[in-house]
Amino acid sequence: MKxxxxxxxxxxxxxxxxxxxxxxxxxxxxxxxxxxxxxGSNVNLRWQNMLAWMKAQTEDKLSxxxxxxxxxxxxxxxxxxxSPVIPLQVQLGHSVHRPVRDCSIxxxxxxxxxxxxIAATGGQPALNAVDSMCVTGQIKISxxxxxxxxxxxxxEVKKTSEEMGGFVLWQKDPDxxxxxxxxxxxxxxxxxxxxxxxxxxxxxxTPVSRNxxxxxxxxxxxxxxxxxxxxxxxxxxxGEKIINDEECFILKLETSPAIRDAxxxxxxxxxxxxxxxxxxxxxxxxxxxxxxxxxxxxTKDDNDIFWQTSLESVIExxxxxxxxxxxxxxxxxxxxSRYGEQSANHKRELEERWKIEEVDFNIWGLNAESFLAP
Numbered sequence: 001m002k003x004x005x006x007x008x009x010x011x012x013x014x015x016x017x018x019x020x021x022x023x024x025x026x027x028x029x030x031x032x033x034x035x036x037x038x039x040g041s042n043v044n045l046r047w048q049n050m051l052a053w054m055k056a057q058t059e060d061k062l063s064x065x066x067x068x069x070x071x072x073x074x075x076x077x078x079x080x081x082x083s084p085v086i087p088l089q090v091q092l093g094h095s096v097h098r099p100v101r102d103c104s105i106x107x108x109x110x111x112x113x114x115x116x117x118i119a120a121t122g123g124q125p126a127l128n129a130v131d132s133m134c135v136t137g138q139i140k141i142s143x144x145x146x147x148x149x150x151x152x153x154x155x156e157v158k159k160t161s162e163e164m165g166g167f168v169l170w171q172k173d174p175d176x177x178x179x180x181x182x183x184x185x186x187x188x189x190x191x192x193x194x195x196x197x198x199x200x201x202x203x204x205x206t207p208v209s210r211n212x213x214x215x216x217x218x219x220x221x222x223x224x225x226x227x228x229x230x231x232x233x234x235x236x237x238x239g240e241k242i243i244n245d246e247e248c249f250i251l252k253l254e255t256s257p258a259i260r261d262a263x264x265x266x267x268x269x270x271x272x273x274x275x276x277x278x279x280x281x282x283x284x285x286x287x288x289x290x291x292x293x294x295x296x297x298x299t300k301d302d303n304d305i306f307w308q309t310s311l312e313s314v315i316e317x318x319x320x321x322x323x324x325x326x327x328x329x330x331x332x333x334x335x336x337s338r339y340g341e342q343s344a345n346h347k348r349e350l351e352e353r354w355k356i357e358e359v360d361f362n363i364w365g366l367n368a369e370s371f372l373a374p
Contacts (some may be wrong), residue, residue, distance in 0.1 A: 009033045010138060010166055010357050028168070029182040030357070032138040035164040074186035075201050077141050077163065081352045082181050083190050084311070085197065085214040086291065087255050087263055087273050088231065106236035110251050113237060113279050114229050120284030123227035126323040128226075132172040132363045135356060137222060140164050140298070141183060142352040149262065170363070175213050176371040190216070193371045200374055208374055220289055222315040222327020223359070228286060232277050240280060243288050244314070248278040267298040271306075274309045279307055285325065289313045294342070305340040328356040 010030035103111070118124055122249050142162045166185030178191035190199040192213040200208040235251040242248070255273040264270050271294045278288035292310045298306060317329040334350040 010136060011069065029139075029180050029187070030112075030136055030166045032164050032166055035166075038304075070162075071186055071201075074163065074184060075188070075231065076187055077143060078181055078186060079199065080309070080336070081141055081332060081350050082139060082165075082167070082183065082186055083179055083199065084217045085190075086220065086231075086275065087214065087259055087270070087293075089277075090251070104236070106238065109237040109249075110235045111233060113247050113249050113251060113284075114232050114235075114286040117232075117279055117286060118225065118229050119185065119327040121229075122320070122323050127229075128243045129323065130226070130361045131172075132361070132366045133224075134165070134358075134360045134363050134366075135169040135171075135189065136358045137169075137354055137356040138166045138354055139181075139183065139353045139354045141350065144348055155240065167196070169216075169218065169223075169372065170366065171219065172363075172366050172368075172371070175215075176368060177216055177219070179216060179218070190262075191373070193368065193373055196373060198373045210373070216294050217291075217311070220326055221313050221330055221332070221354075222286060223356075225326075228277070231275070235275075235277065235278060240281075243278050243280075246283075246287055247281045248287060249279040249281060251279065252344065253277075261347070264295075268295060270295045273310065285315075285318055289315060305338060308337040308339075310335045322361050326356070326359050330354055330360075 005232040007130060009032060011026040011033060012027055013025055032360050046238065059092055064352055065224040070116045095329040100262060118127065119125065140162050163184045165181065167179060167181040169179045175192055179189070181188045181190075186201065188199065188201050191197065191216075194213055196210045197213045198208050198210045211281045219236065222228075232251050232253060235253040238242070238252045240247060241249050241250055253275040254272075255275075260270040260273065274291065276288075276290040278290075280287050290310070290312045292308070294308050296304045296306050311332055311334050313330055313332040315330045317326045317327060319328050320326075330353075332352045332354075334352075336350070337343040337346070
């Protein structure tokens with residue numbers, strides 16, 4: 001007998017405040033119950049405050065220094081932690097296979113580990129049967145202030161308040177996806193139509209930023225096993241490590257110089273970008289995902305400033321949905337370091353916790369027009 005679904009902790013409907021017997025409005029992005037509860041002492045006041053809060057995004061209040069500073073901070077968090085992409089193209093075709101002939105031992109071992117991962121997440125036939133999905137979830141993001149590193153001594157890091165929000169993620173093969181993310185009054189929309197990828201904030205007055213199509217990092221945090229498998233088919237197994245009492249194989253993937261050069265600009269150069277996957281020897285599942293990027297920017301005074309960004313995601317709570325083993329929660333820690341000549345050395349730490357509320361596969365009626373760039 002099918003078990004009844006657990007009650008969601010996301011709010012999806014907004015009552016018609018102007019007309020009590022009117023139909024409720026479906027929220028474009030569900031919001032966490034905890035976030036809604038903090039907006040007032042009763043339900044009616046909370047909705048009034050939320051409507052005023054959303055309306056303020058399009059008014060002159062955005063130009064005030066205090067509000068503008070907070071929105072810039074939120075955009076920084078959402079761009080870096082909530083909606084980052086990875087530099088590699090991930091082939092999302094149905095075939096997840098590479099021949100092992102003429103491969104090194106490290107490369108052939110990695111391919112074997114990937115095949116075990118495919119089996120652990122539902123098997124090739126189940127993965128091939130999926131052509132689209134919709135995911136709703138909630139996140140909590142916190143960050144430290146930038147702090148100055150004069151020496152190697154330990155420095156106490158001041159944490160900012162925790163920001164809460166929700167997101168909706170749509171995906172369709174081969175390279176179509178769209179993420180809408182709402183956190184504390186700041187909304188970010190990013191996506192790919194197969195030809196270009198883009199990112200935009202509802203509070204941002206600048207044009208939409210467009211780049212070559214790249215996959216969203218969130219797919220590789222246990223949501224899209226086929227994308228993860230295709231990504232690590234070209235990796236090398238470099239050893240073993242214990243992660244949260246689990247003995248894991250380590251798969252490593254380096255971004256090629258050609259890809260780094262293609263994504264660099266006249267005043268911006270990617271020096272290296274490396275990805276690691278930690279796969280449990282017991283279950284075969286991906287339990288940790290890491291990537292580290294070093295890039296340099298050239299200032300107006302011809303000085304180079306180096307930025308090192310390291311992301312470490314712990315992937316947990318795997319559950320089967322329509323035969324696919326999907327992670328339903330996890331945590332990402334981010335460290336951003338800045339250093340270089342004529343620049344003080346700074347370091348910042350961020351953290352995101354996410355929880356998946358609902359996953360649906362093979363969405364009826366989803367087509368390419370659903371992923372048009374703004």
